[in-house]
Amino acid sequence: MSNDRHVPVMLQRCLDMLAPALERPGAVVVDCTLGLGGHSEALLQRFPEVRLVALDRDKEALRLSGERLAPYGERATLVHAVYDELPEVLDRLGIPKVDGVLFDLGVSSMQLDEADRGFAYAQDAPLDMRMDQTTGISAAEVLNTYPAGELVRILRAYGEEKQAKRIVSAVVREREKEPFTNSARLVELIRDSLPQAAKRTGGNPAKRTFQALRIEVNRELDSVEKAIPAAVKALAVGGRVAVLSYQSLEDRIVKQVFAAGAATTAPPGLPVVPEKYQPRLQLLTRGAELPTEEEVAENRRAAPARLRGAQRIREDVL
Numbered sequence: 001m002s003n004d005r006h007v008p009v010m011l012q013r014c015l016d017m018l019a020p021a022l023e024r025p026g027a028v029v030v031d032c033t034l035g036l037g038g039h040s041e042a043l044l045q046r047f048p049e050v051r052l053v054a055l056d057r058d059k060e061a062l063r064l065s066g067e068r069l070a071p072y073g074e075r076a077t078l079v080h081a082v083y084d085e086l087p088e089v090l091d092r093l094g095i096p097k098v099d100g101v102l103f104d105l106g107v108s109s110m111q112l113d114e115a116d117r118g119f120a121y122a123q124d125a126p127l128d129m130r131m132d133q134t135t136g137i138s139a140a141e142v143l144n145t146y147p148a149g150e151l152v153r154i155l156r157a158y159g160e161e162k163q164a165k166r167i168v169s170a171v172v173r174e175r176e177k178e179p180f181t182n183s184a185r186l187v188e189l190i191r192d193s194l195p196q197a198a199k200r201t202g203g204n205p206a207k208r209t210f211q212a213l214r215i216e217v218n219r220e221l222d223s224v225e226k227a228i229p230a231a232v233k234a235l236a237v238g239g240r241v242a243v244l245s246y247q248s249l250e251d252r253i254v255k256q257v258f259a260a261g262a263a264t265t266a267p268p269g270l271p272v273v274p275e276k277y278q279p280r281l282q283l284l285t286r287g288a289e290l291p292t293e294e295e296v297a298e299n300r301r302a303a304p305a306r307l308r309g310a311q312r313i314r315e316d317v318l
C-alpha cells in the first residue's frame with residue numbers, strides 16, 4: 001500500500017476557496033465525491049457549524065467513510081447516489097439551496113489499490129472497473145461486445161490513444177478466439193500490438209486504454225456534463241463550487257460550464273444589459289490551478305490535478 005493512499009488533493013486550496021461561502025451561518029456543503037472522506041472530514045473540521053451532505057456511487061467508499069465521519073454525528077449525511085442525481089438528493093433531504101459544492105473527480109485511491117476492482121493495469125485482476133458494483137456493465141463486457149469502430153472512438157476520445165486502431169484490431173482478433181476476462185491478457189496484448197517507438201513514450205502503454213475503458217464503463221463524462229450545471233443551479237447566491245479534475249476532457253467540460261455561467265447571454269449591441277442576461281457566476285480561478293511541486297513530490301496522484309472554482313453571484317431570473 002502506498003503511503004499517499006489517503007492524502008486529499010489540493011486540500012488547503014479547496015478549503016480556502018470554499019471558506020467565504022461556508023463561514024456563513026447555517027451553511028450546507030455537498031461533497032459530490034466522498035471517496036475515503038478526506039476532503040469531507042477536513043470540511044467538517046475547518047467549518048465547525050457546517051452541515052455536510054456527501055455522495056458516492058461506491059458502497060465500499062460509503063461504508064469506510066461512514067466509520068470515519070461517525071464522530072460528526074448528524075452534521076454529516078452520506079448518500080449512495082451518482083452526482084448527477086444531486087437535485088433529487090437535495091430534494092429528498094429538503095435542502096433547497098447549498099453554500100458549497102466540491103467535486104474531486106475520477107477514481108479513488110482505494111479503488112486503484114484494491115486489485116480485484118480491476119482499475120489497475122499493474123496487477124492481474126478481473127476487468128471490472130465499475131465504481132458502483134451493483135449496476136452497469138464491466139470493462140470486460142465493453143471490450144468483448146462493442147463494435148470495433150466504437151472501441152476506437154472510445155480509446156481515442158477518452159484515452160487520447162494514438163494507436164487506438166492498432167490496439168482495437170488486436171482486441172477484436174483475440175476476443176473472437178476467447179473473450180477477455182482479466183487485465184493481464186489485455187495489458188500483454190497492448191504491449192505486443194504497439195510499435196517499438198510508441199512503447200517508449202512514457203509509462204505503461206496500457207494506461208491510456210485503461211483510462212478510456214474506465215470512463216466508458218462509468219459514463220464519467222456524461223455524469224460530469226450533467227452534474228456541474230446541476231451543482232451551479234443548487235448554489236445559493238454567494239455559494240461556491242470547486243472542481244478537481246484529472247484529465248483534459250473533464251477539465252474542458254468544467255471550464256465550459258463555468259465560462260458559460262460567467263458570460264452575459266445578452267444579444268450583442270444592447271446599450272444596457274438587462275438583469276436576466278447578466279452572468280450567474282464569477283470565476284474564482286484564472287485558468288486552472290495546479291498543485292504545487294511540493295505536493296506532487298509528496299503525492300504523485302496529485303500530479304494531473306486541475307482545480308477550478310466559481311461563485312454564484314445572481315439568482316436565475318425566470
Ligand SMILES: C[S@@+](CC[C@H](N)C(=O)[O-])C[C@H]1O[C@@H](n2cnc3c(N)ncnc32)[C@H](O)[C@@H]1O
Nearest residue numbers: 033035036037038039056057058082083104108
Ligand atoms: C478521487 S475520489 C474522491 C476522494 C475524496 N475526495 C477523499 O478525500 O477521499 C472520487 C470518488 O468519486 C466517486 N465517484 C466517481 N464518479 C461518481 C459519480 N458519478 N457519482 C458519485 N460518485 C462518483 C468514486 O466512487 C470515488 O470514490
